[in-house]
Amino acid sequence: MVHGFETRAIHAGQEPDPRTGAVIPPIYATSTYAQDGVGGLREGYEYSRSANPTRVALEECLASLEGGSRGLAFASGMAAEDTLLRTVMGPGDHLVIPDDAYGGTYRLVSRVVERWGVSWTSAPVSDVDAVRAALRPETKVVWVETPTNPLLNIADVEMLADAAHEVGALLVVDNTFATPYLQQPLFLGADVVVHSTTKYCGGHSDVVGGALVVADDELGERLAFHQNAIGGVAGPFDAWLVLRGLKTLAVRMEKHCDNAERVVTALMEHPRVADVLYPGMRTHPGHHLARQQMHRFGGMVAFRVAGGEEAAVQVCDRAQVFTLGESLGGVESLIEHPGRMTHASAAGSPLEVPEDLVRLSVGIESIDDILIDLEQALQL
Template sequence: MVDDYSALGFETRAIHAGQKPDPRTGAVIVPIYQTSTYAQDGVGGTREGDYEYSRTANPTRTALEQALAALEGARHTLAFASGMAASDAVLRTVLRPGDHLVLGNDAYGGTFRLIDKVLSLWGIEHTVADLSKIDEVRAAIRPETKLIWCESPTNPLLGVADIAALAGVAHDAGARLVVDNTFATPYLQTPLALGADIVVHSTTKYLGGHSDVVGGAVVTDEDDLREQLFYLRNAAGAVPGPFDAWLTLRGLKTLALRMERHSDNAELIAQTLAKHPKVSKVYYPGLPEHPGHEAAAKQMRRFGGMVSFRHADGEEAALQVASRTKLFILAESLGGIESLIEHPGRMTHASTAGSTLQVPADLLRLSVGIEDPRDLIADLNAALG
């Protein structure tokens, strides 16, 4: 059996890393270790792998962590119960009262809520900046800055940051760079290779890929940070169950295939929407006119499956489009095989209302699935009228 997967292709790692056949039965798929506890070798002893209680460790979860670490080209991955649990663990591990972080001006609403409404009670301060403008990021840095929190592409305006340049700014300031890689996935982008210190995922999205599991992950090369995160996860208990880990591991196996089809479909839809008279603006890094197109082309394999656009006739017209689509399902979340449509201002980003992160009222966000693109385009055209 292969022991070192680092030299193998992405698709091979997705299927084999951390997933050797079960030594007892020969099962080629990692079993679901649906157990809460483990028989000990003796008082104070543990089985191989330090399995003593499933909040601390579970073999199915270990397989997922090893596989995702291999895909990100990282030393360590820790799986969490949700993407927000993963983000919270990073923030509570790295930051202390009086610390400061720089947050992108197009951050996910849930991340903004956690930082602005929860961590602020703990004495954590933040400054919002356009992370695509390096000078603006430098200006936002303070002596007490410990983190730059980046999404690239962003949710929902698909902004792109130069991750390598951001890493340089962070490290010059003695801070860490965190990259939320949920939209891109490790198939399209590997932030650690670009200089980032920490990567977070909502594994609910593309990594799981089938809209049937909720989870999160933190990826890093830092041994000490991994130990701190592991301690906090065990102490606070935000762990995924073994079936959740198994579902996510199953999703990883087809990630490369799905991301290619998501990207193919999204590119066609973005090009179509850009020509539609009812659409005033399209946000997609794959369009040459996108301000982050050059940076995305440099650091991404493809441009992903997310597309946002603004309706030329305003908010009410946008809401009507969201209610008229037949194949695009009106729902939150993203990254599944099915296509979804949502109104960020009233759904996923409602928590940003009245803030500097407020999204346009006429904005719609598409999670483009893997259906026949002709059907999806026809659905949007019919809804737009």
């Protein structure tokens, strides 16, 4: 029987404990496992870097929610990205990334991956023709975010998958902003989905984690080998926290989206706001595509402040309900200045973000409190 998303989030990979009947998977805080004779493994477990029952439960749940054949959980989103690129790329290969990619992804590619002899090109992922023009015979990966971080552009996953596959490349989609509840890129033709499970999957700003979900079994085996060989795995308590977060992902995302839509309406009417970036707006260039690919439009909002960089920084500093901080996707509302914070590593590069940009992770607090806080933060 195929169950709905909410049911799978609560039950996939999480059968009651056969010995005690515990309905929540235990935290298997162990490094090693007793063997029944040399090589006699109990259910395949020998060492927790290779496999841990709590992590396996999370990996099975993530695979189910994304519609993939295999999920793999890591110590952070960057550990997941690093393991993926080490697995599928080598010297002489080429990579395409968004021209407004997350600052950490840009830093990994430009300062680490490039040193392996891998070349890369940035392109606007909302423009399929521009991405096609960036492809080369040696391109092995087309990396997209949709929505992008922080400008909230939308990529056509299906068309980009076709373009990538024409040159023998993989299409990798960072689905952190959308979550598997709002969007499932593997069903649109993507080969790999990446998550910072620190964000909406965990949902409570109390854990750091990452994940990969793949459609192809053989690629899953290769990634699992490198996951074990490189060793950046999720610990059992971290895996348990993300698994707990997934249980309420659907209801949280509905509230995030409700609040974000109200915030967007208020910002569009505010005289100190020069521009609002949100794919749920009819005027957003990716709105029609987002309606096709996404269940709703998410809890991330960006806007540009009239008055430039210092005015944007002042708005961030004056917020009270919104906490000034990096990261996103928790139950609490966060505000940040990407140019000086999450995307500072891209300063002076073609991926530099606008200096007057403010990014909001709209939480699930009372919408009246959120709107009052934004109003006072935007006062002259």
